[in-house]
Amino acid sequence: MSASTPAASPLGSAASASTARAATAPRPAPRRSRGLGNWLLPTYSVLALVFLLIPIVYTIVFSFNKSLKSNISWNGFTFSNWTNVCDQQDVCAAFGTSILIGVTATVIATTLGTMIAIALVRYRFRFRAVTSLLIFLPMATPEVVMGAGLAAQFLSAGVPKGIGTIIIAHSMFCLSFVVVTVKARVASLDPALEEAGRDLYGSPSQVFMRVTFPLLLPGILAAALLSFSLSFDDFIITYFNAGTVQTFPTYIYISATRGIPAQANVIASAVFLIAIAIVVISQIVTQSRAKRLAKVQ
Amino acid sequence: MAMTAFAGAPTQAEPAPRRQSKIALVLLLPGILYLVLFFIVPLVSLVITSLEAPAPDGSGTFQYAFNWQNYVDSVGTYSTQIFRSFLYALLATVFALLFSYPLAYFIGVKVRKWPLLQSFMLILVIAPFFISFLLRTLAWKTILADEGPIVTSLKALSLLGPQTHITGTPVAVVFGLTYNFIPFMCLPLYTTLERLDIRYLEASSDLYGTPASTFWRVTIPLSLPGIVSGTLLTFIPAAGDYVNASQEFLGGASSSMIGNVIQSNFLVQLNYPAAAALSIVLMLVILIIVGSYVRRAGTDDLL
Numbered sequence: 042m043s044a045s046t047p048a049a050s051p052l053g054s055a056a057s058a059s060t061a062r063a064a065t066a067p068r069p070a071p072r073r074s075r076g077l078g079n080w081l082l083p084t085y086s087v088l089a090l091v092f093l094l095i096p097i098v099y100t101i102v103f104s105f106n107k108s109l110k111s112n113i114s115w116n117g118f119t120f121s122n123w124t125n126v127c128d129q130q131d132v133c134a135a136f137g138t139s140i141l142i143g144v145t146a147t148v149i150a151t152t153l154g155t156m157i158a159i160a161l162v163r164y165r166f167r168f169r170a171v172t173s174l175l176i177f178l179p180m181a182t183p184e185v186v187m188g189a190g191l192a193a194q195f196l197s198a199g200v201p202k203g204i205g206t207i208i209i210a211h212s213m214f215c216l217s218f219v220v221v222t223v224k225a226r227v228a229s230l231d232p233a234l235e236e237a238g239r240d241l242y243g244s245p246s247q248v249f250m251r252v253t254f255p256l257l258l259p260g261i262l263a264a265a266l267l268s269f270s271l272s273f274d275d276f277i278i279t280y281f282n283a284g285t286v287q288t289f290p291t292y293i294y295i296s297a298t299r300g301i302p303a304q305a306n307v308i309a310s311a312v313f314l315i316a317i318a319i320v321v322i323s324q325i326v327t328q329s330r331a332k333r334l335a336k337v338q
Numbered sequence: 339m340a341m342t343a344f345a346g347a348p349t350q351a352e353p354a355p356r357r358q359s360k361i362a363l364v365l366l367l368p369g370i371l372y373l374v375l376f377f378i379v380p381l382v383s384l385v386i387t388s389l390e391a392p393a394p395d396g397s398g399t400f401q402y403a404f405n406w407q408n409y410v411d412s413v414g415t416y417s418t419q420i421f422r423s424f425l426y427a428l429l430a431t432v433f434a435l436l437f438s439y440p441l442a443y444f445i446g447v448k449v450r451k452w453p454l455l456q457s458f459m460l461i462l463v464i465a466p467f468f469i470s471f472l473l474r475t476l477a478w479k480t481i482l483a484d485e486g487p488i489v490t491s492l493k494a495l496s497l498l499g500p501q502t503h504i505t506g507t508p509v510a511v512v513f514g515l516t517y518n519f520i521p522f523m524c525l526p527l528y529t530t531l532e533r534l535d536i537r538y539l540e541a542s543s544d545l546y547g548t549p550a551s552t553f554w555r556v557t558i559p560l561s562l563p564g565i566v567s568g569t570l571l572t573f574i575p576a577a578g579d580y581v582n583a584s585q586e587f588l589g590g591a592s593s594s595m596i597g598n599v600i601q602s603n604f605l606v607q608l609n610y611p612a613a614a615a616l617s618i619v620l621m622l623v624i625l626i627i628v629g630s631y632v633r634r635a636g637t638d639d640l641l
Contacts (some may be wrong), residue, residue: 086444089437096477107530113480153369163364172370179377181570181628183578185597186617190380190606193387193614213376216369227607251563254350274471276581277597281604293472297574297586301476309470317461324457 098315104306111300130303135292136308139273142204142288146211147268153212154219155261159253161220162227179217187214188281195282202284210282211275215268222267226260259327265317270316381621388614400611408615416599416616423595426508427577430515431523434572435565437516440523442564446531448574463524466517475514475587479505482513482588506590514582522571530564566635568630574624596620 061230090175127133161172179187191210195202234256238248276290283291350572391403413420441463449456466474482488482504492498538560541554558565580597583589589598596616603614 055502082440082444082448086441086459089441090459093462093466093517095481096474096517097465099477099481100469102471153372156365157369160362160365164359164365166359166362166366172366175370175373175378179373179626181574182377183574183597183624185578185580185600185622186384186621187377187380188612189600189617190384191376192604194376194380194383196610197383197387209376213373216373219470220369270467274467276472277579280601290470290472293470293476294581294586297472297476301473306473309473313465313469317465320461320464324461328453328457330573 101310112303132304135287138287145274149212150215158223184277188278192281206282211272219264222264412612431573433516434523442527510588514588519572523568526567527564
């Protein structure tokens with residue numbers, strides 16, 4: 042029995058679909074309401090995604106603007122901002138500082154965070170709940186509080202602010218995100234694989250290096266990518282602990298009043314395109330691997 | 339992505355416990371020490387700083403004096419900004435939820451059949467993460483400026499009075515907060531909706547549930563963990579944010595938030611005790627809100 046919905050009036054179809062169903066069918070009608078409901082959600086979603094992309098497109102477009110000191114009104118198309126990025130020496134220097142800080146903080150946070158994630162999933166110990174809470178808290182604390190706290194601590198300890206203090210701060214807030222990301226991966230790991238390694242007389246370190254670590258690698262890489270982008274884009278905590286050092290975000294914040302050179306847009310656009318390329322490639326690799334696995338099974 | 343994991347890391351069934359607690363200790367100790375040293379100790383020194391009083395020698399430095407008055411003074415002086423922060427953060431959270439839920443539902447449930455399209459749309463959702471937070475906020479500032487396309491066309495249609503602005507108003511600040519935290523809302527929603535078993539929805543409609551009652555009584559409760567972590571991930575940073583509200587960005591003199599006050603007290607006026615007291619107040623209020631909210635929503639297992 043086909044309890045087909047009248048397709049004649051798209052507006053009334055939702056209502057009539059339910060009455061038709063109630064009247065006739067022990068086997069219910071197709072659940073998705075026909076007509077309006079069928080394209081309302083897709084249209085909304087496309088528009089929502091377009092809305093999310095507006096400032097990104099704006100930033101990329103204005104990296105090609107023939108601009109002088111400030112980069113607010115459109116003066117014509119040029120490639121020269123891209124070819125002469127380091128004409129604005131401040132922008133380039135700030136970018137270099139941000140890369141240095143991002144890489145160092147990522148290495149520290151990823152190492153410490155992965156160790157914690159493994160311990161949390163694989164071992165039973167006392168103070169487990171306290172440890173989880175300690176890892177959760179930095180993610181539930183506003184950046185302004187962590188920034189001011191670290192700055193107050195450095196102040197009372199007499200530590201001069203600089204690249205070192207920024208790295209300390211960034212490693213701290215990235216650490217929790219690494220733990221959470223890697224932990225999900227450790228939890229999904231089949232312990233039987235490591236057991237097999239031990240059964241085959243692998244020493245604990247061999248088992249770790251040749252079984253556990255390669256299996257965890259995708260999670261660790263995702264965590265590292267996340268740490269780097271969190272560190273690279275952090276402004277609030279950095280501003281409290283930077284002293285006179287300028288990272289890319291603090292440079293933009295300080296220049297916002299007198300106008301941001303188009304070179305800043307160039308760097309932001311380039312970073313954006315590289316990051317998106319990495320994400321897209323890793324998605325394609327994961328999906329094709331999943332397809333191959335599905336075929337094998 | 340962290341948010342994905344945040345939304346509900348699979349709580350693993352009985353981990354194989356091993357007895358070498360020494361290994362666990364070696365694995366845990368460096369990271370835990372790091373967090374204690376650079377997260378807990380700074381909070382303690384913030385509390386100490388918040389109780390300091392100006393040194394009697396008038397050198398402009400501060401010394402510890404158990405000066406409770408700092409809290410009374412700073413909360414009294416900045417009560418408007420404190421209230422405003424939580425109001426703006428609440429509005430931004432509600433708008434971000436209303437904006438993100440249909441989108442996350444579409445990507446997580448409707449597009450499930452096409453995994454490639456699904457991951458493509460997901461990448462677009464997180465795309466704003468990869469472009470500078472400050473630059474995208476400044477982009478909105480230019481777009482919403484008085485000479486920008488939005489304001490000029492609204493004025494041409496007489497929907498906006500000739501003397502009105504968007505930038506520098508609370509509307510712009512809430513807009514900026516909403517925009518900037520939408521990915522934080524969308525991702526956890528997506529993670530729970532992606533795992534939503536469609537058979538529950540089918541069961542509901544088999545039992546003569548209307549689409550609306552299915553949505554309210556099946557879909558929403560099943561996606562509650564995503565709603566809880568999404569709203570927290572939006573509300574917490576939004577309440578402490580000061581970029582959107584600062585005058586160089588989307589805010590104005592009458593829209594500054596607690597973050598702006600903390601920043602100017604700490605970095606400009608060098609009034610460390612006031613800044614520290616306000617930070618502690620912000621942190622405590624957030625912990626209370628988050629604690630009671632999580633308890634009410636009944637999902638204690640966020641990690």
